Amino acid sequence: MLLARFAESQAHTARARALTAEDALRQQTSLQQQLTHQAFHDALTGLANRALFFERLEHALDRPAAAQNTVLLLIDLDHFKDTNDSLGHPVGDELLITVGHRLLGTARHNDTVARMGGDEFAVLAEDLKDFPAQTYAQRFLDRFQEPFALSGHRSVFITASIGVVPITEPATFHDALRNADIALYAAKERGRNRAEVFEPAMSQAQQSHARIAQDLRHALPRNELSVHYQPVIHLPTGQVTGVEALLRWQRGDRSPIPPEVFVPVAEDTGLIRPIGTWVLREACRHGRHWHDTLPRGKALSVAVNVSGWQLKDHRFPDTVRQVLHETGFPPVSLVLEITESTLVTDAATTSPHIRTLRDLGVRISIDDFGTGYSSLAYLRDLPADIVKIDQSFVLRCGSEANKSLIQAILHIGHALDLDVIAEGIENPHQAQRLHTLGCPHGQGFYYSPPLPPTALEAYLTTRAILTASRSHK
Ligand SMILES: [Mg+2]
Numbered sequence: 405m406l407l408a409r410f411a412e413s414q415a416h417t418a419r420a421r422a423l424t425a426e427d428a429l430r431q432q433t434s435l436q437q438q439l440t441h442q443a444f445h446d447a448l449t450g451l452a453n454r455a456l457f458f459e460r461l462e463h464a465l466d467r468p469a470a471a472q473n474t475v476l477l478l479i480d481l482d483h484f485k486d487t488n489d490s491l492g493h494p495v496g497d498e499l500l501i502t503v504g505h506r507l508l509g510t511a512r513h514n515d516t517v518a519r520m521g522g523d524e525f526a527v528l529a530e531d532l533k534d535f536p537a538q539t540y541a542q543r544f545l546d547r548f549q550e551p552f553a554l555s556g557h558r559s560v561f562i563t564a565s566i567g568v569v570p571i572t573e574p575a576t577f578h579d580a581l582r583n584a585d586i587a588l589y590a591a592k593e594r595g596r597n598r599a600e601v602f603e604p605a606m607s608q609a610q611q612s613h614a615r616i617a618q619d620l621r622h623a624l625p626r627n628e629l630s631v632h633y634q635p636v637i638h639l640p641t642g643q644v645t646g647v648e649a650l651l652r653w654q655r656g657d658r659s660p661i662p663p664e665v666f667v668p669v670a671e672d673t674g675l676i677r678p679i680g681t682w683v684l685r686e687a688c689r690h691g692r693h694w695h696d697t698l699p700r701g702k703a704l705s706v707a708v709n710v711s712g713w714q715l716k717d718h719r720f721p722d723t724v725r726q727v728l729h730e731t732g733f734p735p736v737s738l739v740l741e742i743t744e745s746t747l748v749t750d751a752a753t754t755s756p757h758i759r760t761l762r763d764l765g766v767r768i769s770i771d772d773f774g775t776g777y778s779s780l781a782y783l784r785d786l787p788a789d790i791v792k793i794d795q796s797f798v799l800r801c802g803s804e805a806n807k808s809l810i811q812a813i814l815h816i817g818h819a820l821d822l823d824v825i826a827e828g829i830e831n832p833h834q835a836q837r838l839h840t841l842g843c844p845h846g847q848g849f850y851y852s853p854p855l856p857p858t859a860l861e862a863y864l865t866t867r868a869i870l871t872a873s874r875s876h877k
Pocket residue numbers: 648709741771
């Protein structure tokens with residue numbers, strides 16, 4: 405009996421020991437899996453990490469070229485740093501997670517979606533036979549049209565730039581990644597919020613950044629810069645209320661260089677300050693001339709775009725005062741356009757300068773509204789007189805979401821006594837729709853492209869200048 409009991413107890417202990425060993429093994433396996441998962445996945449978003457992405461890319465490139473149809477996308481959020489700085493890092497992290505999920509939801513089932521670090525993501529799509537690389541990339545870009553919902557009922561708009569590399573012939577791992585980088589850079593340089601497919605010519609273009617910086621130094625003394633003016637229209641009457649001054653650069657005997665390309669170079673090199681002051685002076689000089697010579701000319705306002713770099717300079721308000729004094733242009737007719745992102749992100753540095761400028765009588769306009777933060781609550785706190793609805797909303801103003809947003813901006817604008825201008829009106833349908841929604845002002849190619857000063861004067865003989873007094877704070 406005792407023996408039997410002993411044997412039983414022995415068997416029990418052995419079973420218990422075996423069970424513990426099994427548990428330990430299970431635990432070890434799970435830990436192993438966890439470590440492997442950690443080694444190959446991004447801790448924040450749970451997406452594949454750089455290491456796993458590289459492994460998959462290498463594997464994809466090893467396959468016979470004919471069977472490939474592989475596409476590599478490098479996706480970088482536009483101005484993420486600004487968003488992160490203004491919303492705070494925890495919210496920035498939440499945004500990265502939300503973006504990651506959306507990318508994953510946009511990719512096909514077997515595609516690899518990775519976070520490469522910071523605000524850079526990558527997608528690897530193999531056997532992409534059904535549509536071209538550009539279309540595939542566009543699918544991702546389109547998903548950035550919708551706001552990202554974050555906790556606390558906050559929603560944020562952010563755009564992305566995408567470098568696209570279709571791999572149709574044998575390529576090395578390094579070439580594929582480098583080309584993706586170059587294509588991404590091109591997408592950023594061509595204005596962001598776009599996808600660019602890699603072309604060999606892009607590598608040469610990249611070298612031209614240094615060249616642009618070099619040539620830009622001589623642009624002013626060589627008289628290569630000019631200011632064109634795009635009319636701002638009062639939508640109910642079709643009359644002109646003002647113009648926006650836009651900088652143009654015709655480099656030597658070559659084709660014009662778009663501002664999206666050279667303005668960032670001007671900002672990088674600090675040339676934005678002398679060039680910005682020159683634009684301001686030209687615009688005020690022309691404005692004064694139109695005030696003096698055109699019928700009802702005194703009612704015309706002139707808007708000048710101001711870069712964050714200029715605005716941060718403590719000497720900027722003095723420069724404006726000086727230029728107004730020199731040219732005799734009335735402060736109340738001058739509008740300074742500042743992008744929403746500059747107003748929000750650099751508020752601490754720029755607010756006192758903006759206050760000084762408004763005390764002078766100069767009006768402030770929020771440019772590209774809706775692209776950076778689109779939090780309508782901001783509108784209440786921004787020191788501004790005018791808000792410009794970004795053309796991306798005007799472009800799709802037929803869609804319900806954009807219609808509601810435009811209505812909301814108009815509503816708040818009205819409540820806060822802000823003037824509202826819709827940018828980028830390209831056809832009569834858009835003009836009609838905005839007018840119906842109650843948007844008071846608009847500008848865009850439908851009315852007129854930016855014109856050299858003399859052509860603008862001719863345009864103003866065909867359309868009257870509106871004399872009715874405009875509301876401003
Ligand atoms: Mg503008």
